[in-house]
Amino acid sequence: MTTARNPEQTRERILHAAFEEIHIHGFQGMRIEHILAATGLAKGALYHHFENKQALGYAVVEEVIQEHHASTWREPLLAATDPITALQTLLRSFTERHSKEEILRGCPLNNLVQEMSGLDEGFHQRLRQIYVDWSATIADALAAGQRNNIVRTDIDSESVAMFIVSSTQGLLGAAKCMQSTATLQRLCNTLADYLETLRA
Amino acid sequence: MTTARNPEQTRERILHAAFEEIHIHGFQGMRIEHILAATGLAKGALYHHFENKQALGYAVVEEVIQEHHASTWREPLLAATDPITALQTLLRSFTERHSKEEILRGCPLNNLVQEMSGLDEGFHQRLRQIYVDWSATIADALAAGQRNNIVRTDIDSESVAMFIVSSTQGLLGAAKCMQSTATLQRLCNTLADYLETLRA
DNA sequence: CTGTTGACAGACCAACTGGTCTGATGTCTA
DNA sequence: TAGACATCAGACCAGTTGGTCTGTCAACAG
Numbered sequence: 001m002t003t004a005r006n007p008e009q010t011r012e013r014i015l016h017a018a019f020e021e022i023h024i025h026g027f028q029g030m031r032i033e034h035i036l037a038a039t040g041l042a043k044g045a046l047y048h049h050f051e052n053k054q055a056l057g058y059a060v061v062e063e064v065i066q067e068h069h070a071s072t073w074r075e076p077l078l079a080a081t082d083p084i085t086a087l088q089t090l091l092r093s094f095t096e097r098h099s100k101e102e103i104l105r106g107c108p109l110n111n112l113v114q115e116m117s118g119l120d121e122g123f124h125q126r127l128r129q130i131y132v133d134w135s136a137t138i139a140d141a142l143a144a145g146q147r148n149n150i151v152r153t154d155i156d157s158e159s160v161a162m163f164i165v166s167s168t169q170g171l172l173g174a175a176k177c178m179q180s181t182a183t184l185q186r187l188c189n190t191l192a193d194y195l196e197t198l199r200a
Numbered sequence: 201m202t203t204a205r206n207p208e209q210t211r212e213r214i215l216h217a218a219f220e221e222i223h224i225h226g227f228q229g230m231r232i233e234h235i236l237a238a239t240g241l242a243k244g245a246l247y248h249h250f251e252n253k254q255a256l257g258y259a260v261v262e263e264v265i266q267e268h269h270a271s272t273w274r275e276p277l278l279a280a281t282d283p284i285t286a287l288q289t290l291l292r293s294f295t296e297r298h299s300k301e302e303i304l305r306g307c308p309l310n311n312l313v314q315e316m317s318g319l320d321e322g323f324h325q326r327l328r329q330i331y332v333d334w335s336a337t338i339a340d341a342l343a344a345g346q347r348n349n350i351v352r353t354d355i356d357s358e359s360v361a362m363f364i365v366s367s368t369q370g371l372l373g374a375a376k377c378m379q380s381t382a383t384l385q386r387l388c389n390t391l392a393d394y395l396e397t398l399r400a
Numbered sequence: 401c402t403g404t405t406g407a408c409a410g411a412c413c414a415a416c417t418g419g420t421c422t423g424a425t426g427t428c429t430a
Numbered sequence: 431t432a433g434a435c436a437t438c439a440g441a442c443c444a445g446t447t448g449g450t451c452t453g454t455c456a457a458c459a460g
Contacts (some may be wrong), residue, residue, distance in 0.1 A: 053447095176317055177327055
């Protein structure tokens with residue numbers, strides 16, 4: 001029997017399986033064997049597409065997590081005129097989109113930051129970039145809102161943006177620990193109340 | 201040469217070294233060998249005091265992290281009459297106490313929550329308890345402040361308390377990722393501003 | 401049609417790691 | 431003081447894991 005080959009798809013399948021593994025077990029807890037089992041591939045395939053475990057981890061950050069964050073946060077905020085309402089809507093959809101099982105797995109970005117940013121400079125640089133981009137997106141939206149008299153002008157948009165990012169990560173972390181959608185919902189509502197205080 | 205024995209101290213030394221290891225490398229990344237090297241002990245000593253790696257991890261949570269959090273947060277809040285000022289003071293001392301290297305290692309509690317609460321039920325239960333206690337301490341202080349007309353009565357003290365806890369964790373996580381004391385300082389100031397909006 | 405190269409399979413390996421087991425020694429008690 | 435037990439030392443073991451290497455076959459160029 002002959003098997004059709006599709007190298008690009010194979011690479012994507014490995015990336016996706018590695019993302020799942022990292023999401024659940026962390027990078028150090030990720031096992032090459034698990035990825036092979038999930039994809040049905042052999043080691044030859046994996047080590048043909050990725051030099052080693054570290055390179056695979058870096059690729060997951062760059063090609064999966066970064067992309068996911070950009071599409072989830074950047075595009076809606078760029079399209080919105082009222083950044084506060086847009087953020088509140090994003091938070092609400094966030095709550096609705098996540099089941100209890102997904103909450104328990106936590107935010108992939110937050111997980112990796114806590115695990116790896118102090119251990120590996122390559123991870124640290126890549127994760128930091130996602131934070132910076134994410135925060136800058138919110139800061140730009142807030143600054144635009146200030147120019148349009150939607151957002152209070154006496155706040156520092158960059159500080160507040162970073163606070164929103166870090167708080168959001170904190171909420172997800174707390175919800176992960178409490179294993180409760182109700183907790184996440186209450187936390188998101190409280191954050192939404194805070195966002196309301198930023199309105200001009 | 202004879203060597204004096206002090207089992208309680210030996211146990212404490214192991215616990216402390218294990219805490220350091222977990223703080224830097226996480227529980228999965230913690231190596232028994234590193235603890236032995238740090239303490240100068242042999243395996244016989246460690247496995248005499250702790251049944252296995254998991255039991256050692258549990259003991260670190262119960263006897264080191266929980267104790268540390270209780271002494272850092274509970275006692276100052278119980279003693280204070282104005283919870284908002286007390287929390288702001290705690291945040292400030294928090295910033296001043298942490299060097300850049302300590303920030304990079306992150307919050308031991310937050311690290312473990314992100315790594316283990318989805319993987320091991322024993323860790324999850326113990327870490328969740330710390331969150332619950334911490335949040336309850338703040339909620340009690342806020343409720344007392346409401347009775348004394350220091351804190352707004354139109355807020356839900358429990359929701360806000362959990363929000364403060366989760367945000368604090370988020371701030372530390374973001375500072376860890378950004379590797380910057382200045383970022384932590386700005387984030388703490390923004391959180392302090394939020395706390396100010398809770399004043400009656 | 402054929403040679404070359406990319407894509408993958410899977411056996412194999414070396415290093416690491418948590419854990420065990422036996423023995424030695426201190427400490428405490430009867 | 432002598433036996434019992436707690437407290438350790440350290441050699442040893444078995445399972446795991448990331449990574450390598452050779453071989454096979456598809457895809458494509460000429």
